[in-house]
Amino acid sequence: MDRLEAQEERRRRLRDTVIARGFVRTSDLAEEYGISLMTAHRDLDALQAQGWLRKVRGGATGLPSAQFHGSVADRMAVMAPAKQALARAAATLLVPGQTVMLDDSTTCLLLAHRFAEHAPLTVITNSLPAVTTLAKEPGISLITLGGAYFPAYDAFMGLHTADAVRAFRADVLFMSTTAVTNGRCYHTSPETVQVKRAMMESAARRVLVADHTKFTKGGLYALAPLTDFDVLVVDDGLAAAEIRAVRARGTEVMVVPRP
Structure with missing residues:
Protein backbone atom coordinates (compact mmCIF):
# COMPACT_ATOMS: atom_id res chain seq x y z
CA MET A 1 0.00 0.00 0.00
CA ASP A 2 1.52 3.34 -1.05
CA ARG A 3 1.35 6.57 0.92
CA LEU A 4 -1.81 7.91 -0.76
CA GLU A 5 -3.63 4.59 -0.37
CA ALA A 6 -2.65 4.49 3.31
CA GLN A 7 -3.91 8.03 3.76
CA GLU A 8 -7.27 7.22 2.16
CA GLU A 9 -7.65 4.08 4.25
CA ARG A 10 -6.84 5.99 7.44
CA ARG A 11 -9.34 8.71 6.59
CA ARG A 12 -12.02 6.13 5.85
CA ARG A 13 -11.48 4.52 9.26
CA LEU A 14 -11.30 7.90 10.96
CA ARG A 15 -14.57 8.93 9.29
CA ASP A 16 -16.28 5.74 10.44
CA THR A 17 -15.00 6.30 13.99
CA VAL A 18 -16.42 9.81 14.21
CA ILE A 19 -19.79 8.81 12.75
CA ALA A 20 -20.06 5.76 15.04
CA ARG A 21 -19.19 7.66 18.23
CA GLY A 22 -20.95 10.91 17.44
CA PHE A 23 -18.13 13.09 18.77
CA VAL A 24 -14.39 12.48 19.01
CA ARG A 25 -11.66 14.83 20.21
CA THR A 26 -8.93 15.61 17.69
CA SER A 27 -6.26 14.72 20.25
CA ASP A 28 -7.87 11.31 20.82
CA LEU A 29 -7.94 10.63 17.08
CA ALA A 30 -4.27 11.56 16.78
CA GLU A 31 -3.37 9.17 19.59
CA GLU A 32 -5.62 6.35 18.38
CA TYR A 33 -4.32 6.44 14.81
CA GLY A 34 -0.70 7.21 15.68
CA ILE A 35 -0.59 10.48 13.77
CA SER A 36 0.34 14.05 14.63
CA LEU A 37 -2.28 16.56 15.73
CA MET A 38 -1.65 18.51 12.52
CA THR A 39 -2.28 15.41 10.40
CA ALA A 40 -5.48 14.69 12.32
CA HIS A 41 -6.67 18.23 11.60
CA ARG A 42 -5.84 17.84 7.90
CA ASP A 43 -7.76 14.56 7.76
CA LEU A 44 -10.78 16.12 9.44
CA ASP A 45 -10.62 19.13 7.12
CA ALA A 46 -10.64 16.81 4.11
CA LEU A 47 -13.54 14.73 5.44
CA GLN A 48 -15.54 17.85 6.28
CA ALA A 49 -14.97 19.21 2.76
CA GLN A 50 -16.33 15.93 1.39
CA GLY A 51 -19.49 16.24 3.47
CA TRP A 52 -18.87 13.34 5.85
CA LEU A 53 -18.65 15.17 9.20
CA ARG A 54 -18.42 18.55 10.93
CA LYS A 55 -15.41 19.97 12.72
CA VAL A 56 -16.29 21.60 16.02
CA ARG A 57 -14.23 23.11 18.81
CA GLY A 58 -11.82 20.45 20.05
CA GLY A 59 -12.83 17.69 17.67
CA ALA A 60 -15.35 16.50 15.12
CA THR A 61 -18.94 15.36 15.21
CA GLY A 62 -21.02 13.01 13.08
CA LEU A 63 -24.73 13.69 12.79
CA PRO A 64 -27.10 11.20 14.47
CA SER A 65 -28.35 8.42 12.24
CA ALA A 66 -31.77 10.05 11.99
CA GLN A 67 -30.12 13.13 10.49
CA PHE A 68 -27.00 11.83 8.72
CA HIS A 69 -27.86 11.52 5.08
CA GLY A 70 -25.54 8.61 4.40
CA SER A 71 -23.63 7.61 1.28
Whole structure:
Protein backbone atom coordinates (compact mmCIF):
# COMPACT_ATOMS: atom_id res chain seq x y z
CA MET A 1 0.00 0.00 0.00
CA ASP A 2 1.52 3.34 -1.05
CA ARG A 3 1.35 6.57 0.92
CA LEU A 4 -1.81 7.91 -0.76
CA GLU A 5 -3.63 4.59 -0.37
CA ALA A 6 -2.65 4.49 3.31
CA GLN A 7 -3.91 8.03 3.76
CA GLU A 8 -7.27 7.22 2.16
CA GLU A 9 -7.65 4.08 4.25
CA ARG A 10 -6.84 5.99 7.44
CA ARG A 11 -9.34 8.71 6.59
CA ARG A 12 -12.02 6.13 5.85
CA ARG A 13 -11.48 4.52 9.26
CA LEU A 14 -11.30 7.90 10.96
CA ARG A 15 -14.57 8.93 9.29
CA ASP A 16 -16.28 5.74 10.44
CA THR A 17 -15.00 6.30 13.99
CA VAL A 18 -16.42 9.81 14.21
CA ILE A 19 -19.79 8.81 12.75
CA ALA A 20 -20.06 5.76 15.04
CA ARG A 21 -19.19 7.66 18.23
CA GLY A 22 -20.95 10.91 17.44
CA PHE A 23 -18.13 13.09 18.77
CA VAL A 24 -14.39 12.48 19.01
CA ARG A 25 -11.66 14.83 20.21
CA THR A 26 -8.93 15.61 17.69
CA SER A 27 -6.26 14.72 20.25
CA ASP A 28 -7.87 11.31 20.82
CA LEU A 29 -7.94 10.63 17.08
CA ALA A 30 -4.27 11.56 16.78
CA GLU A 31 -3.37 9.17 19.59
CA GLU A 32 -5.62 6.35 18.38
CA TYR A 33 -4.32 6.44 14.81
CA GLY A 34 -0.70 7.21 15.68
CA ILE A 35 -0.59 10.48 13.77
CA SER A 36 0.34 14.05 14.63
CA LEU A 37 -2.28 16.56 15.73
CA MET A 38 -1.65 18.51 12.52
CA THR A 39 -2.28 15.41 10.40
CA ALA A 40 -5.48 14.69 12.32
CA HIS A 41 -6.67 18.23 11.60
CA ARG A 42 -5.84 17.84 7.90
CA ASP A 43 -7.76 14.56 7.76
CA LEU A 44 -10.78 16.12 9.44
CA ASP A 45 -10.62 19.13 7.12
CA ALA A 46 -10.64 16.81 4.11
CA LEU A 47 -13.54 14.73 5.44
CA GLN A 48 -15.54 17.85 6.28
CA ALA A 49 -14.97 19.21 2.76
CA GLN A 50 -16.33 15.93 1.39
CA GLY A 51 -19.49 16.24 3.47
CA TRP A 52 -18.87 13.34 5.85
CA LEU A 53 -18.65 15.17 9.20
CA ARG A 54 -18.42 18.55 10.93
CA LYS A 55 -15.41 19.97 12.72
CA VAL A 56 -16.29 21.60 16.02
CA ARG A 57 -14.23 23.11 18.81
CA GLY A 58 -11.82 20.45 20.05
CA GLY A 59 -12.83 17.69 17.67
CA ALA A 60 -15.35 16.50 15.12
CA THR A 61 -18.94 15.36 15.21
CA GLY A 62 -21.02 13.01 13.08
CA LEU A 63 -24.73 13.69 12.79
CA PRO A 64 -27.10 11.20 14.47
CA SER A 65 -28.35 8.42 12.24
CA ALA A 66 -31.77 10.05 11.99
CA GLN A 67 -30.12 13.13 10.49
CA PHE A 68 -27.00 11.83 8.72
CA HIS A 69 -27.86 11.52 5.08
CA GLY A 70 -25.54 8.61 4.40
CA SER A 71 -23.63 7.61 1.28
CA VAL A 72 -25.31 7.16 -2.08
CA ALA A 73 -25.11 3.37 -1.74
CA ASP A 74 -26.68 3.55 1.73
CA ARG A 75 -29.51 5.75 0.51
CA MET A 76 -30.19 3.64 -2.58
CA ALA A 77 -30.85 0.64 -0.34
CA VAL A 78 -33.36 2.43 1.91
CA MET A 79 -37.02 2.02 0.89
CA ALA A 80 -35.85 0.84 -2.56
CA PRO A 81 -39.18 -0.67 -3.79
CA ALA A 82 -41.11 2.40 -2.66
CA LYS A 83 -38.62 4.71 -4.37
CA GLN A 84 -38.97 2.76 -7.61
CA ALA A 85 -42.75 3.15 -7.41
CA LEU A 86 -42.42 6.87 -6.71
CA ALA A 87 -40.07 7.29 -9.68
CA ARG A 88 -42.56 5.54 -11.99
CA ALA A 89 -45.36 7.81 -10.80
CA ALA A 90 -43.29 11.00 -11.03
CA ALA A 91 -42.32 10.12 -14.60
CA THR A 92 -45.97 10.44 -15.64
CA LEU A 93 -45.67 14.18 -14.97
CA LEU A 94 -43.04 14.59 -17.70
CA VAL A 95 -43.94 16.16 -21.04
CA PRO A 96 -41.66 15.69 -24.07
CA GLY A 97 -39.85 18.90 -24.95
CA GLN A 98 -39.58 20.12 -21.36
CA THR A 99 -36.52 21.49 -19.61
CA VAL A 100 -36.22 19.44 -16.43
CA MET A 101 -34.15 20.21 -13.35
CA LEU A 102 -33.11 17.26 -11.20
CA ASP A 103 -31.50 17.21 -7.76
CA ASP A 104 -28.97 14.72 -6.36
CA SER A 105 -31.43 12.50 -4.46
CA THR A 106 -31.48 8.75 -5.00
CA THR A 107 -35.22 8.80 -5.72
CA CYS A 108 -34.64 11.28 -8.53
CA LEU A 109 -31.74 9.19 -9.80
CA LEU A 110 -34.24 6.36 -10.29
CA LEU A 111 -36.50 8.84 -12.06
CA ALA A 112 -33.63 9.79 -14.39
CA HIS A 113 -33.57 6.20 -15.66
CA ARG A 114 -37.08 6.83 -17.06
CA PHE A 115 -36.35 10.08 -18.88
CA ALA A 116 -35.58 8.39 -22.20
CA GLU A 117 -39.19 7.16 -22.34
CA HIS A 118 -40.30 10.81 -22.46
CA ALA A 119 -37.66 12.26 -24.76
CA PRO A 120 -36.86 14.75 -26.05
CA LEU A 121 -35.93 16.45 -22.78
CA THR A 122 -33.34 18.96 -21.67
CA VAL A 123 -32.04 17.95 -18.23
CA ILE A 124 -30.12 20.16 -15.79
CA THR A 125 -28.57 18.39 -12.80
CA ASN A 126 -25.79 18.47 -10.19
CA SER A 127 -25.92 14.68 -9.70
CA LEU A 128 -22.90 12.83 -11.10
CA PRO A 129 -24.70 9.43 -11.29
CA ALA A 130 -27.57 11.10 -13.16
CA VAL A 131 -25.09 12.65 -15.60
CA THR A 132 -23.50 9.24 -16.18
CA THR A 133 -26.91 7.66 -16.76
CA LEU A 134 -28.31 10.34 -19.06
CA ALA A 135 -25.17 10.90 -21.12
CA LYS A 136 -25.87 7.62 -22.92
CA GLU A 137 -29.49 8.40 -23.77
CA PRO A 138 -30.49 9.67 -27.23
CA GLY A 139 -33.01 12.47 -27.08
CA ILE A 140 -31.64 13.86 -23.82
CA SER A 141 -29.84 17.21 -23.94
CA LEU A 142 -27.75 17.31 -20.79
CA ILE A 143 -26.56 20.36 -18.84
CA THR A 144 -24.29 19.67 -15.87
CA LEU A 145 -23.84 21.97 -12.89
CA GLY A 146 -20.29 22.34 -11.60
CA GLY A 147 -19.00 23.48 -8.22
CA ALA A 148 -17.41 21.72 -5.27
CA TYR A 149 -17.67 17.94 -5.52
CA PHE A 150 -18.98 16.14 -2.41
CA PRO A 151 -18.17 12.40 -2.51
CA ALA A 152 -20.70 11.65 0.25
CA TYR A 153 -23.46 12.78 -2.12
CA ASP A 154 -21.69 12.04 -5.43
CA ALA A 155 -22.81 15.49 -6.48
CA PHE A 156 -21.72 19.10 -6.87
CA MET A 157 -22.79 21.39 -4.04
CA GLY A 158 -22.32 24.80 -2.50
CA LEU A 159 -22.27 28.44 -3.54
CA HIS A 160 -20.76 27.99 -7.02
CA THR A 161 -23.28 25.29 -7.90
CA ALA A 162 -26.15 27.45 -6.67
CA ASP A 163 -24.87 30.34 -8.80
CA ALA A 164 -24.70 28.03 -11.82
CA VAL A 165 -28.33 26.99 -11.28
CA ARG A 166 -29.52 30.62 -11.45
CA ALA A 167 -28.30 30.91 -15.04
CA PHE A 168 -31.14 28.60 -16.15
CA ARG A 169 -34.92 28.42 -16.14
CA ALA A 170 -36.63 25.01 -16.04
CA ASP A 171 -40.19 24.00 -16.78
CA VAL A 172 -40.22 21.54 -13.89
CA LEU A 173 -38.02 20.57 -10.94
CA PHE A 174 -37.98 17.12 -9.38
CA MET A 175 -36.32 16.92 -5.99
CA SER A 176 -36.45 15.13 -2.65
CA THR A 177 -35.51 16.01 0.91
CA THR A 178 -34.06 14.40 4.02
CA ALA A 179 -36.99 15.13 6.32
CA VAL A 180 -40.41 16.80 6.52
CA THR A 181 -41.46 18.13 9.91
CA ASN A 182 -44.54 20.25 10.65
CA GLY A 183 -45.07 21.05 7.00
CA ARG A 184 -41.47 22.10 6.32
CA CYS A 185 -38.65 20.32 4.48
CA TYR A 186 -35.24 19.94 6.12
CA HIS A 187 -31.81 18.74 5.04
CA THR A 188 -28.60 17.80 6.82
CA SER A 189 -26.22 19.84 4.67
CA PRO A 190 -26.22 23.64 4.28
CA GLU A 191 -24.45 23.28 0.93
CA THR A 192 -27.28 21.09 -0.32
CA VAL A 193 -29.87 23.58 0.91
CA GLN A 194 -28.14 26.34 -1.07
CA VAL A 195 -28.44 24.36 -4.29
CA LYS A 196 -31.98 23.07 -3.76
CA ARG A 197 -33.27 26.56 -2.94
CA ALA A 198 -31.67 27.91 -6.12
CA MET A 199 -33.29 25.10 -8.09
CA MET A 200 -36.69 25.94 -6.62
CA GLU A 201 -36.25 29.59 -7.58
CA SER A 202 -35.34 28.58 -11.13
CA ALA A 203 -38.28 26.26 -11.89
CA ALA A 204 -41.79 27.11 -13.06
CA ARG A 205 -43.21 23.95 -11.44
CA ARG A 206 -41.81 22.16 -8.40
CA VAL A 207 -42.37 18.50 -7.63
CA LEU A 208 -41.27 16.97 -4.32
CA VAL A 209 -40.79 13.20 -4.45
CA ALA A 210 -40.50 11.65 -0.98
CA ASP A 211 -41.37 8.36 0.65
CA HIS A 212 -43.48 8.41 3.81
CA THR A 213 -40.54 7.75 6.16
CA LYS A 214 -39.25 11.25 5.44
CA PHE A 215 -42.23 12.52 7.45
CA THR A 216 -40.96 10.74 10.58
CA LYS A 217 -37.41 12.14 10.51
CA GLY A 218 -35.73 15.32 11.70
CA GLY A 219 -33.30 17.57 9.88
CA LEU A 220 -30.87 20.29 10.85
CA TYR A 221 -31.27 22.94 8.12
CA ALA A 222 -34.65 24.32 7.02
CA LEU A 223 -35.10 24.06 3.26
CA ALA A 224 -38.63 25.14 2.34
CA PRO A 225 -42.27 24.74 3.39
CA LEU A 226 -44.35 22.14 1.57
CA THR A 227 -46.54 24.97 0.32
CA ASP A 228 -43.65 26.01 -1.97
CA PHE A 229 -44.22 22.82 -4.00
CA ASP A 230 -46.90 22.37 -6.63
CA VAL A 231 -46.98 18.58 -6.30
CA LEU A 232 -46.00 16.07 -3.61
CA VAL A 233 -45.46 12.51 -4.85
CA VAL A 234 -45.57 10.18 -1.83
CA ASP A 235 -46.38 6.54 -1.13
CA ASP A 236 -49.55 5.43 0.66
CA GLY A 237 -47.66 4.84 3.90
CA LEU A 238 -48.19 8.49 4.76
CA ALA A 239 -51.03 9.00 7.22
CA ALA A 240 -54.33 10.09 5.70
CA ALA A 241 -54.49 13.05 8.07
CA GLU A 242 -51.10 14.25 6.85
CA ILE A 243 -52.19 13.93 3.24
CA ARG A 244 -55.34 15.94 3.94
CA ALA A 245 -53.30 18.63 5.69
CA VAL A 246 -50.92 19.00 2.73
CA ARG A 247 -53.82 19.23 0.28
CA ALA A 248 -55.60 21.75 2.50
CA ARG A 249 -52.55 24.03 2.21
CA GLY A 250 -52.87 24.00 -1.58
CA THR A 251 -50.31 21.41 -2.70
CA GLU A 252 -51.48 18.63 -5.01
CA VAL A 253 -50.70 15.18 -3.60
CA MET A 254 -50.12 12.14 -5.79
CA VAL A 255 -50.46 9.05 -3.57
CA VAL A 256 -48.61 6.02 -4.90
CA PRO A 257 -49.45 2.46 -3.73
CA ARG A 258 -46.52 0.69 -2.10
CA PRO A 259 -45.25 -2.46 -3.83
